[in-house]
Amino acid sequence: MQFQETFQNVYNFEPAYFIKRTNVNEIIYAVIALCGTALVFAVIIFFVELKFKVIEDPLIDQVQELLPGANCGGCGFAGCRNFAEAVVKAKSLDNLNCPVGGNALVKDISPLLGIVAVEKEPTVAVLRCNGSRTHAPQKVVYQGASTCYFAHSLFSGESGCPFGCLGLGDCVESCKFDAMYMDKETGLPVILDEKCVSCGACVKACPRSIIELRRQGKKNRRIYVSCINKEKGGPAKKNCAVACIGCGACAKACKFEAITIANNLAYIDGEKCTLCRKCAPVCPTHCITELNLPERKAEKAEAGAETTVSES
Amino acid sequence: MKTFNKGGVHPPENKISAKEAIITLALPKTVTIPVSQVLGAPAVPVVEKGAKVLAGQLIAKGEAFISAHVHSSVSGTVSKIDEVLDSSGYKRKAIIIDVDGDEWMPEIDRSPSLKKEISMGRDEIIKRIHESGIVGLGGATFPSHVKLMVPPGKKAEILLINGVECEPYLTSDHRLMLEKGEELLVGITILMKALEVKRAVIGIENNKPDAIEHLTKLSKGYEGIEVCPLKVKYPQGGEKQLIKAVTRREVPSGKLPVDVNAVVHNVGTAFAVYEAVQKNKPLFERVVTVTGKKLKQPCNLLARIGTPVSMLIEQAGGLPESCGKIINGGPMMGKAVSSMEIPVVKGMSGLVVMDEKEAPRAKLYNCIRCGRCTTVCPMGLEPYLIAAASNVANFEIVEKACVMDCIECGSCHYTCPSGRPLLDEIRVGKSKVGQIIRSRKNNS
Numbered sequence: 001m002q003f004q005e006t007f008q009n010v011y012n013f014e015p016a017y018f019i020k021r022t023n024v025n026e027i028i029y030a031v032i033a034l035c036g037t038a039l040v041f042a043v044i045i046f047f048v049e050l051k052f053k054v055i056e057d058p059l060i061d062q063v064q065e066l067l068p069g070a071n072c073g074g075c076g077f078a079g080c081r082n083f084a085e086a087v088v089k090a091k092s093l094d095n096l097n098c099p100v101g102g103n104a105l106v107k108d109i110s111p112l113l114g115i116v117a118v119e120k121e122p123t124v125a126v127l128r129c130n131g132s133r134t135h136a137p138q139k140v141v142y143q144g145a146s147t148c149y150f151a152h153s154l155f156s157g158e159s160g161c162p163f164g165c166l167g168l169g170d171c172v173e174s175c176k177f178d179a180m181y182m183d184k185e186t187g188l189p190v191i192l193d194e195k196c197v198s199c200g201a202c203v204k205a206c207p208r209s210i211i212e213l214r215r216q217g218k219k220n221r222r223i224y225v226s227c228i229n230k231e232k233g234g235p236a237k238k239n240c241a242v243a244c245i246g247c248g249a250c251a252k253a254c255k256f257e258a259i260t261i262a263n264n265l266a267y268i269d270g271e272k273c274t275l276c277r278k279c280a281p282v283c284p285t286h287c288i289t290e291l292n293l294p295e296r297k298a299e300k301a302e303a304g305a306e307t308t309v310s311e312s
Numbered sequence: 313m314k315t316f317n318k319g320g321v322h323p324p325e326n327k328i329s330a331k332e333a334i335i336t337l338a339l340p341k342t343v344t345i346p347v348s349q350v351l352g353a354p355a356v357p358v359v360e361k362g363a364k365v366l367a368g369q370l371i372a373k374g375e376a377f378i379s380a381h382v383h384s385s386v387s388g389t390v391s392k393i394d395e396v397l398d399s400s401g402y403k404r405k406a407i408i409i410d411v412d413g414d415e416w417m418p419e420i421d422r423s424p425s426l427k428k429e430i431s432m433g434r435d436e437i438i439k440r441i442h443e444s445g446i447v448g449l450g451g452a453t454f455p456s457h458v459k460l461m462v463p464p465g466k467k468a469e470i471l472l473i474n475g476v477e478c479e480p481y482l483t484s485d486h487r488l489m490l491e492k493g494e495e496l497l498v499g500i501t502i503l504m505k506a507l508e509v510k511r512a513v514i515g516i517e518n519n520k521p522d523a524i525e526h527l528t529k530l531s532k533g534y535e536g537i538e539v540c541p542l543k544v545k546y547p548q549g550g551e552k553q554l555i556k557a558v559t560r561r562e563v564p565s566g567k568l569p570v571d572v573n574a575v576v577h578n579v580g581t582a583f584a585v586y587e588a589v590q591k592n593k594p595l596f597e598r599v600v601t602v603t604g605k606k607l608k609q610p611c612n613l614l615a616r617i618g619t620p621v622s623m624l625i626e627q628a629g630g631l632p633e634s635c636g637k638i639i640n641g642g643p644m645m646g647k648a649v650s651s652m653e654i655p656v657v658k659g660m661s662g663l664v665v666m667d668e669k670e671a672p673r674a675k676l677y678n679c680i681r682c683g684r685c686t687t688v689c690p691m692g693l694e695p696y697l698i699a700a701a702s703n704v705a706n707f708e709i710v711e712k713a714c715v716m717d718c719i720e721c722g723s724c725h726y727t728c729p730s731g732r733p734l735l736d737e738i739r740v741g742k743s744k745v746g747q748i749i750r751s752r753k754n755n756s
Binding site: 153 | 400403648672733740
């Protein structure tokens with residue numbers, strides 16, 4: 001007893017092993033009081049829930065499960081959940097596209113929504129500038145903040161081309177799928193087709209809108225104009241050897257009306273292009289890129305080469 | 313001695329060309345006159361290709377409220393109206409004139425005699441300044457007539473004349489004060505009449521004792537004009553800093569100098585006003601300092617608007633072999649030019665030729681949060697924060713950090729021990745936030 005008092009005086013609290021001194025009733029009251037409060041709140045919450053119940057379509061969860069979950073924003077929504085909500089609300093996939101999931105996703109989602117899957121041609125990002133260090137030599141040296149966004153607002157670029165790639169890699173930075181890297185030699189970004197999911201982040205990141213999402217094409221074969229320079233021929237050529245001068249030779253050579261010339265610039269419509277390869281040889285500045293197409297055979301065998309391409 | 317209280321830096325002055333008298337530059341063969349030489353809407357050309365023009369003839373009309381007319385600086389034939397490169401490498405519309413003789417508009421008084429009596433009234437003066445296409449010649453190129461039209465409900469009490477020239481290297485204003493003192497003071501009297509103020513103060517930093525002495529002596533003959541010597545500190549030539557230094561008044565955030573009853577004009581502008589009002593001569597030539605440590609003959613040139621920069625460099629002894637870059641403006645606020653063929657414009661106060669050793673920027677390190685940029689910012693902003701937020705395109709924070717109050721003086725960038733390109737990043741943030749604010753206004 002003496003020990004106990006001393007202990008209390010020194011430490012001024014009651015240790016746990018003296019619990020038998022406390023009234024058991026006190027514990028019981030506490031338990032009852034807490035249980036009672038819990039019950040009251042449970043009842044309140046029950047009625048509030050009844051009153052403010054949010055009825056959510058279970059389909060949304062199902063659709064979200066199927067989505068890639070990268071939250072890349074390629075669909076135009078903030079994240080995959082928002083996309084799923086939009087899809088379920090619209091009950092169709094018109095104008096709604098998850099570029100990452102692609103056709104496989106459409107196939108999975110369509111039965112849930114009770115619609116027929118329509119296969120879309122996959123697209124991929126292409127760089128419409130070929131102004132590498134050799135084609136568009138450096139005229140000035142830029143030493144400011146090293147992002148394209150800054151450089152674009154400050155000056156026209158090291159080569160002097162006000163439309164060309166600045167080579168500071170905002171697009172590479174924006175890519176969430178490791179599908180781009182900067183080629184140190186050319187100073188241009190490189191897009192890896194197999195990793196590109198066509199989410200469009202790089203398109204938005206580029207302050208000069210150089211990157212375009214184009215039809216992927218069979219066997220990754222694509223023909224496009226690697227230039228977006230809208231200047232007249234002379235000034236454009238002054239800064240870059242492979243600039244489009246808007247001469248119109250390619251448009252004349254095209255039999256499918258896939259090429260249009262506007263603002264001193266040729267554009268090949270990916271939907272109309274049949275990969276006939278008539279345009280590239282007539283281009284005086286070689287600004288039309290043929291991607292993943294076989295090497296041209298000697299001129300005599302050209303006719304043969306064309307047929308094989310159009311068959312493929 | 314007076315100065316502003318917040319922040320500021322002391323860059324090496326390097327006023328190499330301070331002793332060089334102003335030389336009139338020979339006429340070029342062709343001039344390229346950009347239609348946009350003003351902080352505001354570009355002017356609209358009123359001449360056709362092939363038209364004969366005289367020096368001083370109106371060739372482009374600034375129709376918007378904040379805009380300024382552009383006059384031909386030479387006599388000759390308009391060879392074309394085309395897009396030409398500006399100092400940033402982008403194309404801007406310009407009128408190109410082939411020079412033929414030097415015939416001025418007949419109403420321009422070309423005699424060098426001083427004309428002291430001011431015959432015009434207030435409205436006439438402002439109209440004449442508007443017609444003469446005068447813009448702020450300190451570098452910001454804000455149309456001067458707009459500054460003179462005090463909005464209703466506000467009152468100007470004091471006119472401040474900016475003879476600070478705090479940018480290193482530049483000496484064009486300094487020379488102007490020494491050589492055209494009388495004209496300058498008449499110009500100031502005209503501006504006082506236009507603003508209906510009784511008092512004008514010329515602020516001059518005390519690294520120009522000769523100019524202070526000269527103008528103090530001359531100003532005795534003019535009523536209400538005094539000279540205020542100021543302690544050397546960059547950026548004292550900033551409008552708000554000068555007001556603070558001379559009058560101890562602080563312009564509140566987002567307000568104009570006239571809200572604290574002050575109006576500021578540059579000495580170059582005051583001289584242009586004298587020429588426009590007394591001699592009927594529109595603004596088509598200006599003093600440009602061409603300087604640099606390695607230049608053979610650093611000089612102050614009176615050049616016609618539209619003269620190619622290469623001609624000015626030629627006059628200064630040609631480009632030295634070890635040239636690293638040419639800066640349009642002073643080294644603190646100027647921009648490096650991307651071509652030698654860009655023309656002289658109204659806002660070009662100097663060309664600084666940097667040696668290849670001093671031209672490259674300091675090596676870039678990470679921000680160490682030392683806070684020096686915050687200490688030196690004359691507007692009391694947090695440059696590191698604005699730059700970082702602008703870097704990640706978070707413009708809400710940029711706006712909240714009062715980026716619109718930034719005067720782009722470059723003190724933060726100058727003082728940064730890590731060599732961060734703070735001013736570049738802030739400029740981008742500022743232009744973007746400006747856009748956002750404008751579109752918000754248009755939408756509401």
